[in-house]
Structures are given as C-alpha cells and as structure tokens.
Amino acid sequence: xxxxxxxxxxxxxxxxxxxxxxxxxxxxxxxxxxxxxxxxxxxxxxxxxxxxxxxxxxxxxxxxxxxxxxxxxxxxxxxxxxxxxxxxxxxxxxxxxxxxxxxxxxxxxxxxxxxxxxxxxxxxxxxxxxxxxxxxxxxxxxxxxxxxxxxxxxxxxxxxxxxxxxxxxxxxxxxxxxxxxxxxxxxxxxxxxxxxxxxxxxxxxxxxxxxxxxxxxxxxxxxxxxxxxxxxxxxxxxxxxxxxxxxxxxxxxxxxxxxxxxxxxxxxxxxxxxxxxxxxxxxxxxxxxxxxxxxxxxxxxxxxxxxxxxxxxxxxxxxxxxxx
Numbered sequence: 340x341x342x343x344x345x346x347x348x349x350x351x352x353x354x355x356x357x358x359x360x361x362x363x364x365x366x367x368x369x370x371x372x373x374x375x376x377x378x379x380x381x382x383x384x385x386x387x388x389x390x391x392x393x394x395x396x397x398x399x400x401x402x403x404x405x406x407x408x409x410x411x412x413x414x415x416x417x418x419x420x421x422x423x424x425x426x427x428x429x430x431x432x433x434x435x436x437x438x439x440x441x442x443x444x445x446x447x448x449x450x451x452x453x454x455x456x457x458x459x460x461x462x463x464x465x466x467x468x469x470x471x472x473x474x475x476x477x478x479x480x481x482x483x484x485x486x487x488x489x490x491x492x493x494x495x496x497x498x499x500x501x502x503x504x505x506x507x508x509x510x511x512x513x514x515x516x517x518x519x520x521x522x523x524x525x526x527x528x529x530x531x532x533x534x535x536x537x538x539x540x541x542x543x544x545x546x547x548x549x550x551x552x553x554x555x556x557x558x559x560x561x562x563x564x565x566x567x568x569x570x571x572x573x574x575x576x577x578x579x580x581x582x583x584x585x586x587x588x589x590x591x592x593x594x595x596x597x598x599x600x601x602x603x604x605x606x607x608x609x610x611x612x613x614x615x616x617x618x619x620x621x622x623x624x625x626x627x628x629x630x631x632x633x634x635x636x637x638x639x640x641x642x643x644x645x646x647x648x649x650x651x652x653x654x655x656x657x658x659x660x661x662x663x
Contacts, residue, residue, distance in 0.1 A: 367394075367618050368401040370424035370432045374417055374439045375408065375563070375586045384604030385433070388611025403427060414438070421446035431614050433478075433607075435585055436562065437513040440465060444476060451623045454478030455610035456585060456601060459516040460628060469628040477623040479609050480630060481601060486583050487517075488524035489599055493636070494557045494579055495528060497648055505533045505555035505578070507546055507564055514561055521559060540564065547572040560595070562587065570594035574645050591639040591662050596646065601631035635659040 371385065382404070386396055394400040405420040407413045421442040424432055433453045434440040440457045444465065456479040460466045467473035469480070495501060506521055508514040518534055525532045533553050535546045543564065550558055555578065560569050562584030570593045573580035580597070582590045587600030609629060616626060636654075639662040643650050655661055 366399060366401055367431075368403065368427065368429045369614055370403045370405065370427065370429035372417070372421055372424060372432060372434045372439045372443055373404075373406045374413075374436060375406075375584075378586060378589070378603060380604045381435075381585070381607050384607035385611055387604070388608035389614070391608070391611065392615040394611075394615070403429060417442040418445060425450060431617050433610050433614065437463060438511065438563070440476065441513065448475055450475065451617045452476045452478070453610050453613045453617070453623075454480060454628070455606055456481050456631060458513065459520070462516040462519075463513055466628055471624070472626065472628060473624050475623050477626040477628055478613055479601075479606055480628050481583070486599070486634075487520035487522075488528065489634075490559050490581050490583060491521065491524055491528045491530060493581060493597060493599060493654075494559075495530065496651065496654060497579055498556060501530065501556040501579075503531045503533055503553065503555045505535050505550040505553070505558040506561075507535050507537065507543075507550075507558055507569070508561045509537050509539065509564070517561060537564075540566070540568070543568055543572065547576050547578070550578065551576050557581070560590070562600075565590040565593075565595060565598070567593040570642075574642060577646055579646065579648070580642075588635060588637045588660070591637045591642070591660075594639065594642055596639055596642045596648075598637045599634060602633045602635050605633050606631050638662065 389400060396402050403424060405424060407417050417438060425446045431451045431453060432443045433455050434443045435455045437457045440454050443452045452475055454460060457465060458481050460480050461468060465476045494504060506518055508518050522532050533555050535549055537546050557579035558573060560580060560582040562582055565582035580595045582598050583600040585601055585603045585606055587598035590598045613626060636658045637660045638650060638658045640650060
C-alpha cells in the first residue's frame with residue numbers, strides 16, 4: 340500500500356465513527372397536526388410524555404405544531420398543513436382528531452402517524468385491526484360504541500322520560516361511525532335517534548329548527564360543531580346538549596350543558612409513548628391501538644338553570660368539573 344492509499348484508509352477509518360455518531364445525534368422532528376383548539380393542556384401533556392422518555396422540546400427533539408381551529412371550509416387547509424409536515428421530513432406525525440388523521444394519511448404512506456385520538460379507526464379504514472394496525476398508522480382511539488351509550492345515559496339521567504334525541508352530524512364520512520354507534524346504543528336505552536345532517540357550520544341554525552319541529556328534547560353534537568353557536572342555539576330551543584372528544588370540555592365552557600370525553604393531557608401523554616417507540620425503531624403496523632385511560636364529565640350548572648334542569652346531586656358528585 341502506497342502512502343496515498345494509507346492516508347485514505349486512515350481517513351476512512353476515522354470518518355466511519357464520526358458518521359455513525361452524526362447519525363445517532365440527529366435530532367428527531369415530530370409534527371403535530373390538530374383540527375380544533377390546540378389547548379395548553381394538549382401541549383403540556385405531550386411535553387410531559389416526551390420528558391418521561393428523556394426528550395425535551397427544543398433541546399433534543401423538535402416539535403412542529405400545526406393547527407386549524409375550525410374545520411368548516413378549512414378541509415384544504417388541513418391537507419396543506421399535512422403536506423407541509425411531510426415536506427419538512429418529520430419522523431412522526433401526531434394527528435387529532437379523525438379529519439387530521441385522514442389528512443395525514445392522504446399525505447403520506449411511509450411516515451408513521453400516531454392518532455391522538457381518532458374515532459373508530461377500523462371503520463374509517465385507518466387500521467386493519469386494533470391489535471395489528473398493519474400500516475403506517477397506530478395510536479389512541481376513542482371508545483365510540485361505549486361512549487355513544489354513555490352520552491345517551493347521561494341525557495336520560497337528567498330527563499328519564501325523554502324519548503327523542505337528535506344527533507347533529509355533517510356529511511363527512513368520518514361522522515357516519517359516530518352516528519351509527521349512537522344509533523346502535525339507542526335501542527337498549529329506549530330512545531329514538533333523529534339524525535340531523537348538515538353540510539357545514541352555516542347550516543347549524545336550520546338544523547336546530549329541524550330538531551324542534553321533530554320534538555327532540557336533547558342533542559348530541561358532533562365534536563367539530565361543539566361551538567358557542569351550537570351551545571347558544573341549544574339553550575334558545577331548550578335542548579339538553581352534550582358532546583364528546585378530546586377537546587369536549589370546551590363545549591360547557593362555551594355554554595353547552597355537558598361534555599364527556601377523554602382527558603386531552605393524558606391522551607397526548609399516551610401519544611408520546613408511541614412517538615418514543617417509533618423513534619426507537621418500532622413499526623406502527625406492530626403497535627396495537629390503545630384506548631384512552633381516563634374520561635371526564637364536565638357540567639355547566641348555569642346552562643342547566645337556564646334550561647330549568649336540576650342536576651342530580653349524584654351526577655354533580657361524579658363530575659370532574661362543574662362550571663358555576
């Protein structure tokens with residue numbers, strides 16, 4: 340070996356460890372895509388979950404936060420944000436709720452996607468099964484069937500004689516499982532479900548008028564439409580109102596009567612566990628989908644008074660939060 344070859348060989352030997360070290364020191368980048376208000380509870384829950392596994396945002400992990408607060412007329416915006424995260428070459432995308440997961444799914448079939456959460460991922464085609472997702476998507480799912488029954492039970496606890504309950508949903512295919520699970524639970528509880536389908540937020544006023552004409556006594560609101568407008572209309576038409584979802588607790592804060600949904604901080608802490616496993620080499624296809632570990636009941640007592648409803652003491656004691 341001549342002198343030149345010797346120098347090149349020594350350089351290669353020295354460069355190999357440096358290259359390996361550089362690869363190992365690459366700071367992971369995670370994209371978080373949300374539809375709806377990204378509350379501080381969500382951010383802090385995710386950061387706590389990351390810290391549980393040694394990650395500190397801005398130090399040894401980068402989190403790219405992207406959000407659309409209102410889906411109405413913003414479907415293309417959600418898709419654009421998902422593509423933006425793909426173009427940034429993030430290592431994992433965490434998406435909430437179902438429309439955000441769908442946008443991420445449409446944007447990439449290779450980057451791992453963590454639901455945090457999504458409704459019925461099997462029915463929506465995100466995963467093959469909860470035990471073995473089979474693709475690039477895994478994460479946390481809401482208990483759609485059980486939650487549907489729980490929402491109906493909470494309404495009947497307030498008004499045992501109530502026989503007709505409206506369900507406010509839009510034409511988005513993701514809303515179909517939400518409606519169907521409520522419908523399937525209604526038979527055993529003895530109530531009749533009145534689906535009220537809207538195209539977007541601009542149809543909400545007419546939707547509530549339709550509920551009143553059909554003599555509904557309560558309305559279950561699809562999470563995306565659990566807005567102040569929906570809360571105000573429910574009070575105006577003297578309807579019990581309730582919603583679910585990861586940001587459900589904001590509905591009673593806006594004047595809705597009740598919410599029952601997963602704890603956002605805990606759900607995002609669960610999502611961080613998935614992120615850690617994926618960054619360590621696990622494949623989403625092999626990581627079983629989990630369910631939220633905690634649900635919260637929030638009641639707006641002022642709204643109850645406006646509706647002339649006396650909240651049973653037992654329900655108030657069970658509530659995680661009562662808004663006075």
